[in-house]
Amino acid sequence: MKIKENFVLREIAGTNVVLPIGSANVDLNGMIKLNASGVLLWHALEKGAEKNDLIEVILAEYDIDKETAEADVSAFIEKLARIGCLEI
Amino acid sequence: MLLKVADLYTEVPNAGGMAPRCRDYLTEDKVSADIIIRAELYNYEKHPESSDEMVAYMGSAAQFYREIVKFSGLYLHSSAIEYEGRAYLFSGPSGRGKSTHTRLWQSLFGESARVFNDDKPALRLINGVWQAYGTPWCGKDGININMKAPLSGICFLKRGEENSIRRLSEIEAAAQIISQTMYRFKDVENLDLMISHVNKLVSDIPVYELHCLPNEDAARLSYETMKKGAMEAGV
Numbered sequence: 001m002k003i004k005e006n007f008v009l010r011e012i013a014g015t016n017v018v019l020p021i022g023s024a025n026v027d028l029n030g031m032i033k034l035n036a037s038g039v040l041l042w043h044a045l046e047k048g049a050e051k052n053d054l055i056e057v058i059l060a061e062y063d064i065d066k067e068t069a070e071a072d073v074s075a076f077i078e079k080l081a082r083i084g085c086l087e088i
Numbered sequence: 089m090l091l092k093v094a095d096l097y098t099e100v101p102n103a104g105g106m107a108p109r110c111r112d113y114l115t116e117d118k119v120s121a122d123i124i125i126r127a128e129l130y131n132y133e134k135h136p137e138s139s140d141e142m143v144a145y146m147g148s149a150a151q152f153y154r155e156i157v158k159f160s161g162l163y164l165h166s167s168a169i170e171y172e173g174r175a176y177l178f179s180g181p182s183g184r185g186k187s188t189h190t191r192l193w194q195s196l197f198g199e200s201a202r203v204f205n206d207d208k209p210a211l212r213l214i215n216g217v218w219q220a221y222g223t224p225w226c227g228k229d230g231i232n233i234n235m236k237a238p239l240s241g242i243c244f245l246k247r248g249e250e251n252s253i254r255r256l257s258e259i260e261a262a263a264q265i266i267s268q269t270m271y272r273f274k275d276v277e278n279l280d281l282m283i284s285h286v287n288k289l290v291s292d293i294p295v296y297e298l299h300c301l302p303n304e305d306a307a308r309l310s311y312e313t314m315k316k317g318a319m320e321a322g323v
Contacts, residue, residue, distance in 0.1 A: 008276065010283055012266070013258035013290050021279060031263075 001077070002048040007085035009034065009042050018042075018085060032083060037062065041076055045086070051077065090115055094210035094221040095236075096159055098152060101127035104144020109224040112234040123155040149208055149225040153270040157281040161212040162289075164242065165268040168209035168220055169193050171201040175220035175237035176314055177209065179268050180245045185302055187230075189245060192307035204237075206230030211239060213285065218293055218323070240318035241294050243310055244268075248299025251306045253313050261295035262286050294321050 008019050016034040034042060037058060044057050051073060058069040080086045089106075091098045091113035099121040100110055130147035132140065153163045166179035167186035171193065178186045190203045207227035209220050218239040226232040244256075244264045256264065265286050273279045294317035300306035 008279075010280070011287075012283060013262040013287060015259045019279075021273075021276060 001045060001050060002087045003042065003045045003080075004085050004087050007083075009039065018080075018083065020085075032079060037072065038076060041073070045080075090117075090119075090121060091224070092117070093152070093223050094156065094159075094161060094212055095214065095219075096122040096156070096161075098122065099124040100148055100152075100224070101125060101144075103127040103130065103140075104148075105141045106144055106148060106224065109145075109226070109232065112232065113224055122159065123152060125151045145225065150270070152223075152225070153208070153210075154273060154278065156210060156212070157270075157273075157278050157285065159212060160214070160285060161210055162269050162282055162285050163208040163210050163223075163225075164265060165208060166205075166242070167203060167207075168205045168222070169201055169203045170220075170235065170237040171197055171311075172315075173237060174240035174318065175204075175209075176240055176310075177220060177242045178245055178310075179242060179264070181268070184245045185247065185300075186245060187227075188302050189298075189300070189307065189310070192302070192304055193311065196304055196307050196311070202233060202235075203231045204233040204235050211285075211289070213288060218289065238323070239293055240323050241296065241314035243296045243298050243314060246297065246299045248301065251298070251300045251303075251309050253296050253298045253300075253309055255317065256295045256297055258290045260297075261290040264295070264297075265289065292321070293323055294318060 006021050008021055009016055010019050016039050018032045040057055041054050044054055054073045055069045089100050089110050091100055091110050092115040093113050097119050100106055125148045130143050132143050135143050164177050164179050166177040167190040168175055168177050169190040178189045180186055187206050193201045204222040205226045207230050208225040210223050212219050219236045220239045221236045222233045298310050
């Protein structure tokens with residue numbers, strides 16, 4: 001899985017926001033905002049990563065169990081897929 | 089035509105009837121242009137339903153506003169009014185009543201309140217102060233005054249059942265501003281410049297959301313709130 005080329009992560013007013021580039025207008029109210037773990041996963045996906053790689057990223061950074069990490073990663077992947085920014 | 093727009097020397101082609109709009113911006117200065125607009129980039133084929141004048145207007149505006157990010161600038165789709173030496177911008181999508189609202193300020197405050205652009209005033213950060221400028225891109229029948237004033241506030245308009253105003257958080261303000269400014273850049277470096285300008289703008293300038301009826305009370309409310317906010321923010 002990889003982030004599509006026309007989506008970037010940018011910090012706007014202190015918030016990490018996913019922006020579609022190359023479109024004429026953007027409605028930021030519909031744009032997704034990422035928290036710290038989301039930013040980590042995003043950077044991993046920019047280089048290309050599978051679900052297990054992402055779980056490893058979370059486990060390396062946070063003191064949580066594997067099931068929770070897996071659930072968080074699944075939810076995150078689904079959130080990105082919904083806005084169409086993931087190449088599966 | 090060599091113009092001076094937003095304190096930038098700008099070459100604008102005559103094509104598409106731009107000359108009358110640009111008249112007040114012509115300069116005799118013998119300098120090279122900071123920004124050069126090219127008529128050959130106007131995309132007539134892409135907009136067959138639009139007049140040549142409309143294509144030239146939109147094309148020249150797009151080129152100018154893509155370049156201005158390199159000069160600490162951006163535009164806000166808004167009606168800009170100057171009063172008491174300060175500029176206030178009323179913004180929102182077309183049809184939200186931006187011009188109606190600034191006309192209400194004029195009916196409240198008289199001739200000393202001057203609308204100077206009804207479509208795309210330019211903003212530039214000059215020596216730590218956000219200046220709002222008139223530009224040739226002033227709308228269909230819009231007022232066009234070649235002037236500048238320091239920016240005191242921005243207000244996004246929404247139609248309402250009653251008049252109410254609230255201060256937006258920085259992220260809310262940034263979201264609204266980005267939706268009403270140039271967003272499509274060929275290079276991501278220029279997108280990043282625009283974002284950095286917006287980040288600075290929302291940290292310096294108070295931004296509000298006004299739900300309102302088209303009446304003088306709405307104008308009084310926006311003026312009093314924005315003036316107070318500006319004084320508190322030191323802008």
